[in-house]
Amino acid sequence: MRQDHIEGKIVEGRLGEFHRDVHALTYDSDRLERAYDKHAENYDEFLMELAGDGTSGCSHYTTLFFSKYVPRQKGMRILDAGVGTGIGGVELINLGYNPLSIVGVDLSSKMLEQAKKRGIYQELHYARFPETKEIFQPDEFDAVLCAGGFSHAAMPESAMVEFVRVTRPGGFIVFSVRKSVYDKSDSAITAMIKLLQREGSWDIVAQECGKYLPADGVQAVYFACQVL
Ligand SMILES: C[S@@+](CC[C@H](N)C(=O)[O-])C[C@H]1O[C@@H](n2cnc3c(N)ncnc32)[C@H](O)[C@@H]1O
Numbered sequence: 001m002r003q004d005h006i007e008g009k010i011v012e013g014r015l016g017e018f019h020r021d022v023h024a025l026t027y028d029s030d031r032l033e034r035a036y037d038k039h040a041e042n043y044d045e046f047l048m049e050l051a052g053d054g055t056s057g058c059s060h061y062t063t064l065f066f067s068k069y070v071p072r073q074k075g076m077r078i079l080d081a082g083v084g085t086g087i088g089g090v091e092l093i094n095l096g097y098n099p100l101s102i103v104g105v106d107l108s109s110k111m112l113e114q115a116k117k118r119g120i121y122q123e124l125h126y127a128r129f130p131e132t133k134e135i136f137q138p139d140e141f142d143a144v145l146c147a148g149g150f151s152h153a154a155m156p157e158s159a160m161v162e163f164v165r166v167t168r169p170g171g172f173i174v175f176s177v178r179k180s181v182y183d184k185s186d187s188a189i190t191a192m193i194k195l196l197q198r199e200g201s202w203d204i205v206a207q208e209c210g211k212y213l214p215a216d217g218v219q220a221v222y223f224a225c226q227v228l
Contacts, residue, residue, distance in 0.1 A: 009217040018042075021038060023154075032108075037109065037110040040085065051214055051215060058148040061211050062147035068224070070172045075100065076100050078141060078144070081175075083121070084115065085115050086118045088147045102121050102122060103141075107128045129159035132162055146173075146176070150181060151181060157191070160173070164202060173226075177190070179220055206224040
């Protein structure tokens with residue numbers, strides 16, 4: 001494996017370049033924005049290749065997990081955090097969350113341009129978690145979905161605190177964490193998941209390790225948390 005290739009079996013070609021652009025050891029939201037802007041047009045294709053099983057990989061498996069725990073309600077309001085090109089919205093509709101009101105947030109304007117083309121999002125915001133306090137009111141969502149956000153030096157753990165703030169009591173927060181990120185002994189993401197449970201902000205209703213990007217050999221730990 002190349003020294004600067006942080007995770008995944010696929011090291012060469014366009015996918016290898018995508019990996020090295022989006023993954024880093026330290027968080028820099030400007031760098032992340034440039035990386036996703038650069039690959040936005042090919043992102044859906046890349047995800048299908050990294051999954052290699054005919055699904056959209058992380059989007060598919062996170063929304064499938066979401067559907068096991070979050071009740072379908074007419075007109076429910078869902079926040080798609082790190083919406084990317086909006087594959088999550090398509091998956092939710094296919095899973096029977098319809099009609100629904102989905103709001104997407106992303107730090108890459110080019111990813112948001114792709115999501116806008118789908119015509120299924122009620123609102124799309126160019127913003128960086130956790131800096132969304134001026135956009136969202138407390139308790140305004142029934143559920144938050146964050147598929148693929150918690151990766152190597154990607155969405156910061158403080159985003160979870162913001163998810164709790166914007167979700168109504170009894171609502172759900174469902175997200176994936178790459179298994180290698182979750183398993184790191186000094187993982188800030190893992191520490192935050194446990195802290196929010198300990199301090200009574202949420203109850204972890206389900207936690208499951210499973211497929212994420214099968215062709216790339218990457219697994220994730222999925223969480224469904226209910227806001228208290
Ligand atoms: C791996 S992609 C997943 C996209 C989409 N959820 C999916 O399932 O295909 C992660 C996305 O999160 C966005 N992102 C990362 N950190 C973020 C932050 N702090 N605030 C908002 N978006 C962020 C990235 O720009 C990227 O579009």
